[in-house]
Amino acid sequence: MTVIVAPKAAPAKSVAKDDSMLKQKEMMAAHFDRLTSSGETGAKVCNTFVPGNLNELIMCFDLLNNLPEVNAIQSGLRRQSGAYVLEAEKIGHSEDVCTYVKSDIGMMAKGNIGPNGKRMPDPNVLLLSYTGCFTFMKWFELLREQYKCETIMLHTPYMGDGKITPNMIQYMVKQLKEEVIPTLERVSGVKFDIDRLREYLKRSVKAEDDLVKVLQAAKTKPSPIDAYFGGIYYIGPMFGAFRGTEDAVEYYKFLRAEVEDRVAKGLGPVTPDGDMGKEKYRLVVEGPPNYTNFRQFWKMFYDEGAVVVASSYTKVGGVYDLGFRHDPDNPLETLAEYCLGVYTNRNLPQRIDMLANYIDEYEADGLLINSIKSCNSFSAGQLLIMREVEKRTGKPAAFVESDLVDPRYFSAANIKNRLESYFQMIEQKRAGASAAA
Amino acid sequence: MATSVNGSGSTVSAIVGRAQALFDDLSFTTARAWKAASPDRKVIGYLPIYVPRELIHAAGMLPLGIVGGGDQLEVIHGDAYYQSYICRIPRSTIELGVTGRLDFVDGMLFPSICDVIRNLSGMWKMMFPKVYVRYFDVPQNYKDEIGGNYYTQELVELRDALAELRGKPVTDDELRHSITVYNENRRLVRDLYAFRAQKPWQTPASEVYLLMRAGLVLPVEEHTVMLREYLAAVAKEERPRRDNCRVVLTGVFCEQPPLNLIKSLELAGCYVVDDDLQLVTRWLTSDCPIEGDPLKNLALAFLHHSESTAAKYEPNLAEKGQHLVRAVKRTDAEGVIFACPSFCDPALLDRPMLQHVLKDANIPFIAFKYAENSGQMQPIREQAGTFADSIKLWSGT
């Protein structure tokens, strides 16, 4: 799972001129150019994953951060992932497994062309940050087989009991000190400087504070943001290659100011078709989106006046709104804690708590689950999540199914039908509540 | 200490008959009876692929392996918990739970095999709040001072939780005794596997499978006796030798193939000479030392002397998949059958890498998928039959 970054599907109207949007677009384009020109510049590349993305540490070694999930998302948005998935299946990958992996492998097989039309670089090192998803391990074993490059396993234990124990932190810090850092030093030729890491972490905190303000602005009525479809753009720099940079600090400052301005003006979210109409339904969404039909999917919501006020997907690269901040005073421990706390590393009861609390805190009408066919990490257990959240909050929940980047599993008619009946259910619930009052 | 379960001079069919009865019993009658024999007895269930059963045993409890409901369990409730694109084992396990078949189980351990089992641990916590539930993590780092320290501490936590459950500490001597008992059991399992590799016509895969399944539900001492008696009995019985090819069966480490599938392979002309079924029974590949700190010994045995499987990271690219090549060589196999549960990420994501290694080593293979409740064996029989024929052709016999 993860996060889209380049605002390729740029909003059609005035919003395209928002400072934050322009800034993000520039940042992303510059990053892809850095990656695709690494052959000429001699920059070295480190592939890693969004959950457990140690961008601050990677930057300490002057390495460029390349996130294969983001590349798969880009392929999805550009409608190329379908062909990539088929290519991967042709060369022996099962139809049953995570389509991110297959999109990545198919893209590689077809020349590894990035969103800027240029060839993506081969990684110098694979940082297998094994956090919250089993597939990650196999994914990088598969890439290692292909690239034959140095691979580092950083194992994040799962929060099975819903807590982080000292043993988990010690284990992770030891891995960082004795495996991750020495290998990154060797690959990059750059000596590790913990003060440099501290500086990056300080910047991370600033950006994190602003991101949380943006996400929590959705508590306002009407919500000034869509915290799922729009949220995916907002988390891009934070979850991608920018956490710890000045660019990210600036981006989140702009974004926060824009969102606060919308709150002051009583405006709703910006959609690809411009400002959203009247807010009719406030939803919490669990699960990743579909990227092959992203705009079509989003439109099914805003056409009905439905806005997503909180989502779990925008927490896969860090759960900042529950209070976590990187701590520059304990640089390695904080990296460990960060990895341990990401959404997919939380146990099922924690996920249920979080979603039920969102419904209360954001005064939502209910929970919608978008279950991703090929993602066991998110999907296994979602039906229980749905029933529990419904039971606890007394608010209706609904379930739709699609896939991240495999267009074969996006059935627009089915999803639209489900959504329509769900909105009716919410109406009925309201009518019942006001009749009872 | 149990000396005989079946009476001296048990025949193969009596032993296998007992194992079959245990396999068929979806109410776990034997484990229930074991528990009922004394009010302080407790039963701890565990899922595939590995938990240190020594700790459970040392706490005086019965480790009970739970590997889904198979093809005889009608799944009614379980389907309401899982989408169609998730494998079968979690839904049939839930079915066992909600139908009360596991109501005598005091604790459940969910090993870190994949995200489905991982998430099931949280579901179990919610659905069965009176049961002790632990997600049992194992290290993916194999250095003594890193993964070893972490794992030892995880074992300490598990030991202490079990001690709390029984109301008194688990001592090192108890642990040492349990390690000894399991070492003996593993030795017999290895003997059985070695015997089968030598004379697969004497020990059909379905029989070996049933015996290993019995090891999940019987007290270990009884299982050890069962294995010993079986080995003695099959050595005495002459069984017809067919012109079958020899294969290693892989991918079957979690959701179980139906018994009929295993039988079909042999009927189709393939002797199974090695497999990754019930890995827990032989996870540690050599004896775990008795002297010294028992938990540390178990941790080090895990790091350095345990089976390779998809759920474990292989740090060395050159080593990736070599366990399979070694299994083929060790057992003199002529090919590999990849049988993977549908929607099984570990088995299916690992499969292409293993197949590349086999290709490089010139080892033929076939692959198919199954579900624990697959009924139609004809296509699998045909595929395995064609494979067996082609192997014979290649080898020029």
Ligand code: SF4
């Ligand atoms: S299985 Fe899910 S969480 Fe894991 S990589 Fe695939 S989409 Fe992401």
Ligand code: SF4
């Ligand atoms: S069959 Fe595979 S995917 Fe299913 S629970 Fe077992 S290991 Fe996980």
